[in-house]
Amino acid sequence: MSSVAYKQADYKSDVKPIWCPGCGDYHVLMSFGRAFAQLGLPPEEVVVVSGIGCSSRIPAYTNCYGFHGVHGRSLALAAGLKVTRPDLTVVVASGDGDGYSIGGNHFLHACRRNVDMTYVVMDNHIYGMTKGQPSPTTEPEFDTALSPGGTKVRPFHPLVVALASGANFIARCFSGDPNQTADVLAQAIKHPGFSFVEILSPCVTFRPDEKAWKDQVHPAPVTETSDQGKAARRLMTDDGFNLGILYRGNRTPYQPAAGATNVDLSELEKDFEL
Amino acid sequence: MSKSPGTPKVANLHDLLAVAYQIEIDAVDRYNLLADQMETHNNPELVKVFRDLARAESIHGEEIRRMAGDFDVAAHARQIARFEHSDSPEEAELGAAHYLMTPWHALQLSLAGEKRALAYFTSIVETTKDPKVKEMAAELVEEEAEHVSLVHRLLRRYPKPSDSWADDLDPPVSQE
Numbered sequence: 459m460s461s462v463a464y465k466q467a468d469y470k471s472d473v474k475p476i477w478c479p480g481c482g483d484y485h486v487l488m489s490f491g492r493a494f495a496q497l498g499l500p501p502e503e504v505v506v507v508s509g510i511g512c513s514s515r516i517p518a519y520t521n522c523y524g525f526h527g528v529h530g531r532s533l534a535l536a537a538g539l540k541v542t543r544p545d546l547t548v549v550v551a552s553g554d555g556d557g558y559s560i561g562g563n564h565f566l567h568a569c570r571r572n573v574d575m576t577y578v579v580m581d582n583h584i585y586g587m588t589k590g591q592p593s594p595t596t597e598p599e600f601d602t603a604l605s606p607g608g609t610k611v612r613p614f615h616p617l618v619v620a621l622a623s624g625a626n627f628i629a630r631c632f633s634g635d636p637n638q639t640a641d642v643l644a645q646a647i648k649h650p651g652f653s654f655v656e657i658l659s660p661c662v663t664f665r666p667d668e669k670a671w672k673d674q675v676h677p678a679p680v681t682e683t684s685d686q687g688k689a690a691r692r693l694m695t696d697d698g699f700n701l702g703i704l705y706r707g708n709r710t711p712y713q714p715a716a717g718a719t720n721v722d723l724s725e726l727e728k729d730f731e732l
Numbered sequence: 733m734s735k736s737p738g739t740p741k742v743a744n745l746h747d748l749l750a751v752a753y754q755i756e757i758d759a760v761d762r763y764n765l766l767a768d769q770m771e772t773h774n775n776p777e778l779v780k781v782f783r784d785l786a787r788a789e790s791i792h793g794e795e796i797r798r799m800a801g802d803f804d805v806a807a808h809a810r811q812i813a814r815f816e817h818s819d820s821p822e823e824a825e826l827g828a829a830h831y832l833m834t835p836w837h838a839l840q841l842s843l844a845g846e847k848r849a850l851a852y853f854t855s856i857v858e859t860t861k862d863p864k865v866k867e868m869a870a871e872l873v874e875e876e877a878e879h880v881s882l883v884h885r886l887l888r889r890y891p892k893p894s895d896s897w898a899d900d901l902d903p904p905v906s907q908e
Contacts, residue, residue: 463810463811465810467761474768474771474772475768475769475772476772477769478773478831478904479766479769479770479773479829479830479831479833480826480827480828480829480830482827484765484769484826485826485827589904634827635818636819637814637815637816637818660827662827662830663904664904669827672827
């Protein structure tokens with residue numbers, strides 16, 4: 459934390475986003491800046507790591523350190539970074555395709571491992587960048603050119619999966635409320651361990667129906683809980699539009715074994731010499 | 733004191749000036765963001781409209797800064813002028829943007845913002861107990877009312893587009 463008063467604009471880079479006008483990800487970018495400013499985080503002490511997809515372009519639009527990584531592998535990158543540089547604030551950005559499909563396996567194990575970082579998934583229930591294929595959260599009946607009549611496949615329930623896998627903080631936000639999103643992100647960053655924040659972020663190009671989300675979202679009618687059983691019941695009966703912090707656990711974050719980060723790299727390199 | 737849930741607390745004249753300043757600055761940022769979007773998506777007519785709107789709001793912001801004299805209104809705004817549950821009143825609705833939008837749509841967004849600002853300052857006039865705040869808020873109400881009229885006048889130049897305004901002959905298609 460810093461005594462300098464930062465403002466949202468301090469976290470914005472000179473790179474102009476190429477998202478579609480009306481895209482929810484603009485709001486998410488705004489929320490990142492507001493959350494970092496709220497916490498007084500110097501931009502050079504924050505790292506935004508991402509995979510591939512519309513949402514994963516976000517590191518370039520921030521003035522923080524960034525790593526635009528491999529599809530679905532952002533969590534692995536971020537975990538390695540956080541373990542070796544625990545002094546940095548690590549925020550990982552992803553989408554429902556990158557995070558739940560290509561990176562689904564990493565998602566499970568990142569929750570389980572509980573490294574102290576924040577995972578933000580901008581969920582628009584579609585692959586936007588590659589032009590509208592169904593993603594793991596697409597509704598079964600949603601008709602696309604590649605899935606006429608819908609996939610008929612049950613959507614992934616990321617919050618339930620996160621809880622079952624051990625995430626230590628679980629929340630849902632709506633991109634159209636950037637202040638509330640910023641507040642939740644700030645709390646997620648502050649909370650020790652692996653924090654998972656799903657942000658419903660409409661794709662106005664391939665899912666124009668999602669413009670209606672602003673009328674469907676609502677604050678969760680319950681207060682946050684640290685009871686996993688209670689959280690599980692709530693999340694399993696969740697309508698997908700409950701907003702707020704839905705679970706705040708108290709697991710101890712992962713710590714690498716003593717000395718594990720103090721390795722002489724030249725010794726390691728010897729193992730790879732030809 | 734004027735305080736609605738989620739809106740900045742306006743307890744004195746400095747607070748009011750700071751909030752008024754921040755409202756204009758937020759509007760400038762939002763219009764510039766929309767102009768950037770239109771630039772990226774090759775809608776030059778809208779780039780100009782949004783840049784013009786940003787310039788106009790910037791002038792209003794500077795006027796408020798001058799009215800504040802030696803008082804550092806920008807610094808105070810950073811401390812107190814935060815709208816908790818919504819955009820700042822004059823910020824154009826980001827989610828309403830479309831790559832084929834027309835000046836009429838841009839001005840509708842602007843009109844809505846000016847009306848929200850008008851309602852906001854009106855609520856301060858109606859609720860504050862501080863005579864100086866009331867007097868300044870009333871001035872701001874007059875200004876915002878003028879802006880509403882101005883946008884209405886500008887709208888005469890740009891009639892409402894036909895319902896097919898969003899039709900794209902080369903649309904972003906789902907991959908076959």
